[in-house]
Amino acid sequence: xxxxxxxxxxxxxxxxxxxxxxxxxxxxxxxxxxxxxxxxxxxxxxxxxxxxxxxxxxxxxxxxxxxxxxxxxxxxxxxxxxxxxxxxxxxxxxxxxxxxxxxxxxxxxxxxxxxxxxxxxxxxxxxxxxxxxxxxxxxxxxxxxxxxxxxxxxxxxxxxxxxxxxxxxxxxxxxxxxxxxxxxxxxxxxxxxxxxxxxxxxxxxxxxxxxxxxxxxxxxxxxxxxxxxxxxxx
Amino acid sequence: xxxxxxxxxxxxxxxxxxxxxxxxxxxxxxxxxxxxxxxxxxxxxxxxxxxxxxxxxxxxxxxxxxxxxxxxxxxxxxxxxxxxxxxxxxxxxxxxxxxxxxxxxxxxxxxxxxxxxxxxxxxxxxxxxxxxxxxxxxxxxxxxxxxxxxxxxxxxxxxxxxxxxxxxxxxxxxxxxxxxxxxxxxxxxxxxxxxxxxxxxxxxxxxxxxxxxxxxxxxxxxxxxxxxxxxxxxxxxxxxxxxxxxxxxxxxxxxxxxxxxxxxxxxxxxxxxxxxxxxxxxxxxxxxxxxxxxxxxxxxxxxxxxxxxxxxxxxxxxxxxxxxxxxxxxxxxxxxxxxxxxxxxxxxxxxxxxxxxxxxxxxxx
Numbered sequence: 228x229x230x231x232x233x234x235x236x237x238x239x240x241x242x243x244x245x246x247x248x249x250x251x252x253x254x255x256x257x258x259x260x261x262x263x264x265x266x267x268x269x270x271x272x273x274x275x276x277x278x279x280x281x282x283x284x285x286x287x288x289x290x291x292x293x294x295x296x297x298x299x300x301x302x303x304x305x306x307x308x309x310x311x312x313x314x315x316x317x318x319x320x321x322x323x324x325x326x327x328x329x330x331x332x333x334x335x336x337x338x339x340x341x342x343x344x345x346x347x348x349x350x351x352x353x354x355x356x357x358x359x360x361x362x363x364x365x366x367x368x369x370x371x372x373x374x375x376x377x378x379x380x381x382x383x384x385x386x387x388x389x390x391x392x393x394x395x396x397x398x399x400x401x402x403x404x405x406x407x408x409x410x411x412x413x414x415x416x417x418x419x420x421x422x423x424x425x426x427x428x429x430x431x432x433x434x435x436x437x438x439x440x441x442x443x444x445x446x447x448x449x450x451x452x453x454x455x456x457x458x459x460x461x
Numbered sequence: 462x463x464x465x466x467x468x469x470x471x472x473x474x475x476x477x478x479x480x481x482x483x484x485x486x487x488x489x490x491x492x493x494x495x496x497x498x499x500x501x502x503x504x505x506x507x508x509x510x511x512x513x514x515x516x517x518x519x520x521x522x523x524x525x526x527x528x529x530x531x532x533x534x535x536x537x538x539x540x541x542x543x544x545x546x547x548x549x550x551x552x553x554x555x556x557x558x559x560x561x562x563x564x565x566x567x568x569x570x571x572x573x574x575x576x577x578x579x580x581x582x583x584x585x586x587x588x589x590x591x592x593x594x595x596x597x598x599x600x601x602x603x604x605x606x607x608x609x610x611x612x613x614x615x616x617x618x619x620x621x622x623x624x625x626x627x628x629x630x631x632x633x634x635x636x637x638x639x640x641x642x643x644x645x646x647x648x649x650x651x652x653x654x655x656x657x658x659x660x661x662x663x664x665x666x667x668x669x670x671x672x673x674x675x676x677x678x679x680x681x682x683x684x685x686x687x688x689x690x691x692x693x694x695x696x697x698x699x700x701x702x703x704x705x706x707x708x709x710x711x712x713x714x715x716x717x718x719x720x721x722x723x724x725x726x727x728x729x730x731x732x733x734x735x736x737x738x739x740x741x742x743x744x745x746x747x748x749x750x751x752x753x754x755x756x757x758x759x760x761x762x763x764x765x766x767x768x769x770x771x772x773x774x775x776x777x778x779x780x781x782x783x784x785x786x787x788x789x790x791x792x793x794x795x796x797x798x799x800x801x802x803x804x805x806x807x808x809x810x811x812x813x814x815x816x817x818x819x820x821x822x823x824x825x826x
């Protein structure tokens with residue numbers, strides 16, 4: 228069986244089902260709408276696995292699913308050497324979000340990464356600890372700031388309501404995904420002009436670790452033909 | 462296949478050689494408090510070291526190197542002068558699939574001595590060169606002290622010098638700052654806009670106009686940096702000839718004696734580097750006296766700037782022919798680190814480590 232992991236609920240699941248539906252592959256949740264079981268119609272040998280979007284990268288990496296739908300941000304943040312573990316088959320055109328760095332709007336002296344670095348230096352001297360940036364995207368943000376040569380900062384973990392950490396005085400800046408920027412503005416924050424860390428959207432990924440036997444390969448070829456996608460080398 | 466026991470035997474041999482050179486063996490914990498390392502190396506170390514948590518002691522790190530615990534032990538209760546050697550595993554998280562080891566043995570040698578730092582530099586290098594002499598490794602050397610002296614000697618504001626010194630170990634940002642201070646890079650658009658607005662209003666008024674105040678960074682801190690930006694915008698660029706010398710120094714790469722001749726040639730134009738250049742000359746004499754041919758010894762003024770270390774003087778490494786292998790040995794001088802960890806006290810210090818696993822592999826063991 229070719230296992231395909233898709234988000235287990237919400238708007239992301241709805242849009243995923245719609246995208247496959249538009250390509251003649253019908254996905255549906257079976258049982259009642261709280262039961263995490265699903266089915267794929269119109270093609271044999273495909274099993275639907277409903278998972279939290281955040282767990283799909285790990286399942287792809289482990290090879291427990293052959294294909295999976297999740298965000299670019301989650302793949303690149305959670306998987307080291309992501310492009311050797313998974314192959315992106317197609318961007319799906321929804322779930323768009325930018326990973327950015329934001330600071331209080333009243334920081335009139337900070338507009339770029341260069342400013343943030345200088346502010347971090349002065350902040351550490353004044354407060355005795357490194358300037359705190361709240362995020363859940365530790366790898367992406369750290370890699371970005373390392374590449375930019377930023378010093379005197381620390382990442383503090385925030386798994387939700389990240390914009391609130393500044394008001395609560397548990398962080399000075401945030402690195403988070405945003406689509407419209409409304410939550411940032413509502414929390415009196417502004418986006419640094421040159422700190423677009425990643426543009427993310429939902430993508431269909433293929434696991435390079437999964438067991439690709441003759442049967443699953445043939446199912447993959449069949450599925451990708453319906454989706455009008457080229458078959459990658461395995 | 463190189464076995465663990467062969468590597469350990471190799472490590473023991475190197476360890477014995479360091480003891481024979483007068484070093485006292487020291488032990489270090491494997492679990493180190495993460496905070497000390499994070500405050501020293503910054504967040505970057507998280508990408509390289511394994512972080513774990515202790516229910517009572519908080520975040521801990523699996524020893525990524527011996528320098529910090531050895532310096533701490535010395536600053537707490539060391540003799541003066543002192544020579545130490547150590548042997549043990551270090552742990553480095555690898556973010557890429559590949560052959561790089563995430564756990565390997567290091568054997569190290571450190572000298573804490575106020576008397577003759579350049580002689581100590583030469584002795585450490587010569588000892589490493591001798592122990593590795595059968596492997597035909599390519600040595601690399603540098604001297605971060607010359608670069609730091611050049612920055613300190615620039616005719617510009619202390620603020621600009623401090624900004625450059627802070628980023629000596631981050632070449633990309635250093636270069637960006639230097640380009641801006643030298644007038645070679647345009648001022649960012651946002652900065653021009655801000656300076657225009659600051660010309661018409663006080664920082665306090667602009668802060669008030671920017672909306673609801675939030676966060677720990679106080680209005681005074683924001684205003685202080687705004688004032689610094691105004692001051693900086695009125696500062697003349699670093700004079701072109703002086704900037705050219707610094708760019709020249711950053712890319713200086715030559716055999717050590719030729720590099721010395723070159724540095725002596727530019728010293729009259731950049732007199733602040735004179736003491737550092739003379740220290741370099743003294744070190745080369747000491748290296749010659751210790752059997753190192755400085756006519757051929759490679760020198761690179763920027764060597765060691767990306768090593769995630771706080772080397773601030775002599776730096777060296779030994780490389781195998783295979784460029785994909787990490788250095789077989791590396792080390793340098795870290796006087797400033799002893800001041801950071803010494804709570805007010807400091808002592809000149811130089812040392813280095815050898816990876817017995819690589820030595821064994823190169824010997825075909």
